[in-house]
Amino acid sequence: MALKLLLIGLVVAVSIQVSLSVLSMKPISVLPIPYDIVPRQGKTMPIYALNRGAAEKSAYDADMMVAYTAGRQLLHVINFTDVFDPKIERSFRLINPVLDIAECGNLVAFTSRPRLNPTDPGTIHIYQKYPVFDSICNMTVGSNPKSLKFDYKCDTIIVANEGPARENLEQEIFANPEGTVSVIRVNNTFVNPALSMCQPMPFGSDVRTIDFTLFNDPTFAPMLEAQFIRNPYKGQLDGEEHTFSMNVEPEYVTLDPWGPTAWVTLQENNAVAEIDYANMTAIIHPLGLKNWTYYDIDASMADVRGRGGMGRGIKYGRYPIESFLQPDAVEMMDAGGEMFLVTANEGAPISYMCETCEVEQEYIEFEEAAELAGDYLLSQNVPSQVRRAMNDPTQLGQLRISMVDGLQEPGGEVIDRPIFYGGRGISMFRVTTTPWGDRKLDLVWDSGDSISKGIQDFYPNAHNHPPFGNPELFEEKVAPGNLINRRWDWWSPYT
Numbered sequence: 270m271a272l273k274l275l276l277i278g279l280v281v282a283v284s285i286q287v288s289l290s291v292l293s294m295k296p297i298s299v300l301p302i303p304y305d306i307v308p309r310q311g312k313t314m315p316i317y318a319l320n321r322g323a324a325e326k327s328a329y330d331a332d333m334m335v336a337y338t339a340g341r342q343l344l345h346v347i348n349f350t351d352v353f354d355p356k357i358e359r360s361f362r363l364i365n366p367v368l369d370i371a372e373c374g375n376l377v378a379f380t381s382r383p384r385l386n387p388t389d390p391g392t393i394h395i396y397q398k399y400p401v402f403d404s405i406c407n408m409t410v411g412s413n414p415k416s417l418k419f420d421y422k423c424d425t426i427i428v429a430n431e432g433p434a435r436e437n438l439e440q441e442i443f444a445n446p447e448g449t450v451s452v453i454r455v456n457n458t459f460v461n462p463a464l465s466m467c468q469p470m471p472f473g474s475d476v477r478t479i480d481f482t483l484f485n486d487p488t489f490a491p492m493l494e495a496q497f498i499r500n501p502y503k504g505q506l507d508g509e510e511h512t513f514s515m516n517v518e519p520e521y522v523t524l525d526p527w528g529p530t531a532w533v534t535l536q537e538n539n540a541v542a543e544i545d546y547a548n549m550t551a552i553i554h555p556l557g558l559k560n561w562t563y564y565d566i567d568a569s570m571a572d573v574r575g576r577g578g579m580g581r582g583i584k585y586g587r588y589p590i591e592s593f594l595q596p597d598a599v600e601m602m603d604a605g606g607e608m609f610l611v612t613a614n615e616g617a618p619i620s621y622m623c624e625t626c627e628v629e630q631e632y633i634e635f636e637e638a639a640e641l642a643g644d645y646l647l648s649q650n651v652p653s654q655v656r657r658a659m660n661d662p663t664q665l666g667q668l669r670i671s672m673v674d675g676l677q678e679p680g681g682e683v684i685d686r687p688i689f690y691g692g693r694g695i696s697m698f699r700v701t702t703t704p705w706g707d708r709k710l711d712l713v714w715d716s717g718d719s720i721s722k723g724i725q726d727f728y729p730n731a732h733n734h735p736p737f738g739n740p741e742l743f744e745e746k747v748a749p750g751n752l753i754n755r756r757w758d759w760w761s762p763y764t
Contacts, residue, residue: 300355305342306362326379328372335399337377339367344379346399358399365392371426372398373419376405376455378426380414388412388435388444393428393453393476408453408476412446418522418531426453427531427546429519434502434511434621441625443507448517450479450533452546479544479551481514489513496555497593498540501619501634501673506626517542523601525608532599532610536617539593541610543708554710558591559614559692564718566590566693567733568638568668583725583732585718588658588665592616593674594692601700608700610710616691618669634673639666641684648677650685659687694720 303315304323317323322341329336329349335358336347344361363381368391370379375398382391391414395405411430418427427450434445453476484493493500493513504511520536529547534540543552565585596612603609620633638659641647647656658664668689675686694716702708724732 298353298355300347300357302338302340302345302357303343303360304340306360322366325367326370328370328377330372330398333399337370337372337379337399339363339370339379341366344370346402359402361402368413368415369417371417371419374423376419376423377402378417378419380410380417380428382413386437386439388433388437388446391430393417393426393451395426395455410451410453410476411449411478414451415520416522416533418524420524420529421526424455425529425546426455427451427522427524427533427544428453429522429533431518431520432515433518434515436621436623436625438625443509443621443623443626445502445511445515447480447482447514448519448535449481450519450522450531450542450544450546450551452477452479452549477549479546479549481517481542481551481553482512483551484517484553485512485514493553497557497674498553498555499538499593499674501671502621502632505632506621506623506629508628521596521598523599523610525601526603527608532601534596534599534612536595536597536615537619539595541596541599541612541710552708554708556594556596556612556696556710557712558688559594559715560589560591562587562589565722566718567721568665568689569663569733583729584663586658586664588655589652590655590665590687590689592689592691592693593671594696595690596692596696609713610698610700612692612696612698614692614694614696616689616693618671618690634671635669635690636672637666638668638670638687641670641672641687642666646682646684647687648683648685650677651687655687694718 301317302323303317304321305316306313307316323343324338325340327336327338334349336349338345338347342363344363344367345357346359347355348358349355365381365384368380368382370377377396377398378393380391380393383389390409390412392407393410393414394407397403397405410428411432413431413433414428415431416429419425420427430449430451432446432448434443437444500513500516502511502516516538517535518537519542520534523532524530525532529545531544531546533542533544535542535553539556541554541556543554565587567583567585569584593616594612594614595616597615598613600611601608602611618635622631624630639662642656642660647659655665659666659668670684671688671690672682672684674688675684677683677685692715696712696716697714698710699713700708701711721732
């Protein structure tokens with residue numbers, strides 16, 4: 270996530286034509302963050318390790334020069350008064366893992382999900398800032414509250430509740446909570462720090478919920494599908510009906526500085542939601558597809574096998590193929606009086622496991638291109654160049670292709686239009702207002718293949734680094750002493 274936000278920041282700087290001759294960053298200090306603190310001989314001892322969720326999210330208070338850094342087990346208050354020698358001032362034990370954290374005015378807020386049953390409703394925790402750091406209240410929000418933002422007055426918090434689907438082993442069900450957006454009003458004037466729970470407005474705070482059930486109307490389905498707003502899972506595991514609003518997964522929030530509007534990425538759905546939190550309404554904007562005809566792409570694992578030669582295995586090609594953008598992070602910017610959304614297009618193919626489900630135990634919406642080509646599941650409408658490349662593991666053969674989009678016939682297996690996951694870059698959309706008062710998103714810039722080529726130029730040994738999801742490659746390539754471990758790409762060449 271830090272890399273995504275850094276890249277977005279660089280794009281924003283360039284896009285507003287800031288004159289930069291040289292842009293460079295140098296580390297000036299390093300502060301190890303413990304993932305746990307344990308008692309030892311009458312004292313406490315910090316415990317350090319890789320990949321244990323020591324620091325998942327941070328919020329920085331520039332006025333106090335204090336950072337609030339939270340992970341799966343601890344929340345740390347870090348003093349940056351001396352940036353060359355930052356220090357952890359205090360550490361707090363967490364009941365549940367933190368998903369996001371933000372600060373505004375005299376408040377710090379963070380969201381968490383239940384450790385045992387992650388699909389259950391999450392919680393937002395509101396504290397007074399350090400050095401007081403007393404709990405003001407805890408309030409229930411939606412499932413997996415992935416992202417939160419304060420508005421500029423610090424009296425409203427917007428939370429994106431992802432509501433991801435997964436098996437609940439305790440109840441032996443496949444849970445698929447509604448994806449929602451929570452709007453929390455905080456009446457700072459009347460908040461009593463002694464209260465363990467916030468009181469309803471006007472003497473405290475309240476939580477309101479925006480859902481997407483309006484789009485469950487079957488008449489919307491053809492329109493959503495035509496605009497590549499995705500809804501692939503229909504209940505294939507448990508045989509139950511899973512609606513569009515259950516499959517909506519709000520991921521990341523950014524706020525409009527001009528009014529009460531939040532923009533929320535719906536990553537798995539390949540869309541962005543426009544949230545009017547004054548009137549509690551939601552509009553979904555499509556993001557469409559990225560055409561790779563004029564961009565280079567390396568979708569093979571050849572560079573992994575050739576890693577000893579400093580990227581000698583990197584092999585680019587150009588193919589008339591398309592991908593979903595599926596952004597994770599998003600930020601809004603004002604440039605010359607115009608508003609833009611800048612998205613980091615990560616990609617998010619869907620796969621579920623369910624041991625207790627009676628219909629199926631596994632749902633995977635994609636297949637490697639070579640498997641599709643070998644099973645004769647590509648129609649004659651697919652260009653011959655693409656068919657040949659998809660049959661070749663050194664070209665597109667290892668690319669993950671959707672088996673539910675671009676089909677020759679609805680519900681069929683033969684693919685007319687191969688589509689893979691993720692824009693592999695950054696996009697910029699202009700937010701414009703139509704004569705009827707509606708807003709729309711117009712794509713004005715995309716990074717194309719420049720992110721991949723930048724990694725090739727500066728970090729060739731990290732190019733298409735194997736994902737943690739492959740145990741064999743994980744054991745072979747990811748080790749604590751391996752520098753690549755700090756700059757790997759989760760989806761590797763597959764998306």
